[in-house]
Amino acid sequence: MSIFIAIYVTLLGLMLGSFYNVVALRVPAGESIIHPPSRCSSCGTRLRARDLIPVFSYLFSGGRCRNCSAKLSALYPLGEAATGLLFLWVYLRTGLAGESLVGLALVSLGVIVTISDLKYMRIPNKVLLFFAPLLILLRILVPEYSLWSHMLGALAGGGIILLIIVISGGGMGMGDAKLLALCGLVIGLPNTLLALFIACVLGTLVGGVLMLAGILQRRQPIPFGPWLIIGIFVAYGYGSQIISGYFSLIG
Template identity: 40%
Template sequence: MAVLVVAAGVLGLLVGSFLNVVIHRVPRGESVVRPPSRCPGCGEEIRARHNVPVFGWLVLRGRCANCGSRISVRYPLVELGTGVLFALLALRLDPPDLPAYLYFGAIGIALALIDLDCRRLPDAIVLPSYPVLAVLLTASAWYRDDWWALARAGIGGAALFGFYLLLALVYPRGMGFGDVKLAGLLGGVLGYLSWTALLLGAFGGFLLGAVAGVVVLAAGKGDRKTALPFGPFMIAAALLAVFVADPLGRAYRELAGLA
């Protein structure tokens, strides 16, 4: 188990480095493969030894080796955050489930930050994730011989997609179709785990969004008409549900005398 957790964490650092490219380029319609990473200040290609996740930024003290311009601290934070998330997922989940949820964690980080930056959830990430996650969850279900989990994922994905679609049609100013398309993905990955995970993830986003709205109002950073991107709250609630749904479900059953 320890080897798997460490390996997942290292993989997360590497994936986080790639996610920085995705977050910067995908909203601009640019290729994530070419050209190689460059300094946004001088345009000089970043040397391989300076492109090591987290450590490269620390060695350079957050500045370009060529022109000395500052490199945002968000780059190493994305790398470190992805590494920590991957390690925690490896600690929480069984190995057959891990590929699907590592993929989901990676796109979740990218989508949340893109939505914060651009108020968009790009189809270029969301739509291809449907077949990718379908294949990965099917492989997990086949390995486990647990086809009900896969059926539950399909039901959860369809239900959450339909619920968000209804909200978008009834209140289009408060819910975008990017959120609707993301909801189908969240419903699938949460439904695969359990009904408890699906319910927590589905409604946890609204709770987190409401709390954030209160904080914004209390801090004087906006008013009741201030629009906050909802995608990050949906993703945060879904990831939280992955970790807490199982222990909360057990606690509820024990309190209800069902254990």
């Protein structure tokens, strides 16, 4: 029975991932997520049912529009595949429980924010405002830690990045602060600090490699949201084990 649930959850993630692509790419551009229907961004041709199969349509078409042969963004299949795999990860971690809803909502927010930040270097307020009451309500109904831990996670997440913005004169964006404040409420303290630490390490390492390779120029801005999301997911799934393991090593 569990294998069928796992397959269903993965397929659900793939389908929702296709919709999350639409949200992530249209909302920051001020476009409706309902109208017009999905279309090629180059020639404007409306996509048919065969063009809307998550991941597989991209692979079967060779990553190009069937009408004008324009190259399609790899963000589409990557967003769909990531959502499907992350939905499966949440199910394997939580099973069928209240925490599953928290995890799926967190993953949904993370996928949308990552695609949006990679494309536009923006974390849309509309997306955060949509997920904020949902995640707050879910965390109140299904607390993982004490209420104080979740509240302190929100304060620490938003406060630390806000402090960095003030000190650095804009080294990060307010979208990052709002994102970590909201997700800090979900994962609690000290997981929020772990998430920020992981994000900073990954962002620094990847940014350094890209500069050495000549792909990224010094002082060229890069989106920090995706690294925050990776840190948040790692802390959400394995924060307690990582922190306990760290203290056991130094204890």
